[in-house]
Amino acid sequence: MKFSFIFFKAEIEECSSLKELFVQYEKASGQMINYDKSCVSFSKNVKRAKQDELATSLGVLLVDKHDKYLGLPTELSYSKAEAFKFLSEKVRKRTRGSREKTLRAAGKEIMIKAVAQSIPTYVMSCFELPKHLCAEKHSLMAG
Incomplete structure (x- = not known):
């Protein structure tokens, strides 16, 4: 599975060029x-009707935002605790089986x-984790 982000102006001509590029690639x-x-997602400056058209x-x-890219959150403007909740769940899931x-x-x-x-x-390696999340990891390792 491959992921790519392509940035371009929100114009129909740009979409046509991109589609042509895809055809050439194929x-x-x-x-x-x-x-x-x-x-595809757009910045807040692009009107919804234009987004739908493109x-x-x-x-x-059309999506409002991309939640993850390469397994990492693409946006941290919301709660860091919420953004990195998947880590705690993943660790808990993997360690639960080992206890049994x-x-x-x-x-x-x-x-x-x-x-x-x-x-x-x-x-x-990409983000600084919140202190409470690090403390939670330490408590999991402590048993």
């Missing part, structure tokens, strides 16, 4: 673009620590 690569899995001309779904397995206490501890430390590593 011919050159032999790969087809799946328009059913593609979507999305229709591109043949893609028939591992000795030391094995469980190593597994929990490895999971709890590895899952947020990529996110932490």
Whole structure:
């Protein structure tokens, strides 16, 4: 699965050029673009009627915003706790199964620590996590 963000002016001519570029790409690569899995979003400055027109001309779904890109939130203007909630859920889900397995206490501890430390590593390379989230990770590792 590949993701791409393409930025352009919100004009019908730009959409036509983009569609032509997609056609050339498909011919050159032999790969087809799946328009059913593609979507477009616009800045707040573009009127809704114009957004609808441009999305229709591109043949893609119009969305208000993209929630994630490469597994990371694309926008942090809302609550950081909400934006990074997926990390806690992911760690909890992965460590819950390890507690039920028939591992000795030391094995469980190593597994929990490895999971709890590895899952947020990529996110932490891009964003500074809120302190409360780090504290939650520490409490998960403590058992």
